[in-house]
Amino acid sequence: xxxxxxxxxxxxxxxxxxxxxxxxxxxxxxxxxxxxxxxxxxxxxxxxxxxxxxxxxxxxxxxxxxxxxxxxxxxxxxxxxxxxxxxxxxxxxxxxxxxxxxxxxxxxxxxxxxxxxxxxxxxxxxxxxxxxxxxxxxxxxxxxxxxxxxxxxxxxxxxxxxxxxxxxxxxxxxxxxxxxxxxxxxxxxxxxxxxxxxxxxxxxxxxxxxxxxxxxxxxxxxxxxxxxxxxxxxxxxxxxxxxxxxxxxxxxxxxxxxxxxxxxxxxxxxxxxxxxxxxxxxxxxxxxxxxxxxxxxxxxxx
Numbered sequence: 567x568x569x570x571x572x573x574x575x576x577x578x579x580x581x582x583x584x585x586x587x588x589x590x591x592x593x594x595x596x597x598x599x600x601x602x603x604x605x606x607x608x609x610x611x612x613x614x615x616x617x618x619x620x621x622x623x624x625x626x627x628x629x630x631x632x633x634x635x636x637x638x639x640x641x642x643x644x645x646x647x648x649x650x651x652x653x654x655x656x657x658x659x660x661x662x663x664x665x666x667x668x669x670x671x672x673x674x675x676x677x678x679x680x681x682x683x684x685x686x687x688x689x690x691x692x693x694x695x696x697x698x699x700x701x702x703x704x705x706x707x708x709x710x711x712x713x714x715x716x717x718x719x720x721x722x723x724x725x726x727x728x729x730x731x732x733x734x735x736x737x738x739x740x741x742x743x744x745x746x747x748x749x750x751x752x753x754x755x756x757x758x759x760x761x762x763x764x765x766x767x768x769x770x771x772x773x774x775x776x777x778x779x780x781x782x783x784x785x786x787x788x789x790x791x792x793x794x795x796x797x798x799x800x801x802x803x804x805x806x807x808x809x810x811x812x813x814x815x816x817x818x819x820x821x822x823x824x825x826x827x828x829x830x831x832x833x834x835x836x837x838x839x840x841x842x843x844x845x846x847x848x849x850x851x852x853x854x855x856x857x858x859x860x861x862x863x864x865x866x867x868x
Contacts (some may be wrong), residue, residue: 576867580835581813583801586736589818589840593716612700623686669701675754678703679706686764700745715773724863735777737780738783740782741759791832802857814835819841821839824839
């Protein structure tokens, strides 16, 4: 580690922004068990065999989307042509189901589990009723919320932040709860989607994750600049003061989605990439580190 590039920030001025899924809690890891909870719902409509096949396709769709989400820079796509092909094909299919959403909101919702269920059904040639899609996605999210646990170092870091009486804000993407219309297109209500995410987030307080407020990507989601500007405005309202971005720390599991805009466009003081399983902290420069244990971040504060 080059001591000249080691981050150094003041506890007394720090303001903390955290992504939630796969940064604070083990969302991706729970996809296997959460998707299993969809099977009894699906069985009632399409039978046991088809329900199992749909779940397997659902898991593959999730794995492809997650792999793309975690690529650090656009150039990395060129090193994985098969992933790029699969990812782009999924996004293209999502776009075909979200034409109304694109027209009204300027983009699609890539992480909708309802869309994942729909695409998985398409892949096995099954036509699901909208109510079945809703119930399957609800079963998935209910199980995930019940079984979610904090990732390594989260509780220790939050205890340290609390000891220094510093504000914490959860700055998280939309769960993108969508509902299918009779014409086959999906519709999106930002309020409806946001309410579902809030229900999933607030129980984190019981696990020791204290926070002053929550900013959710409905309707504008990351990595758009407006998503992060919305979070800054929310934090300023909550704290009753103007926020200097250089005092803000952003922690997330994807550089492209969570960290690139805060670092390169908004001038955040520190961005932290969380990579589960990483054993050592890597310092990229004085404003970016990579870690697999959030408790280790305290070394960069005085």
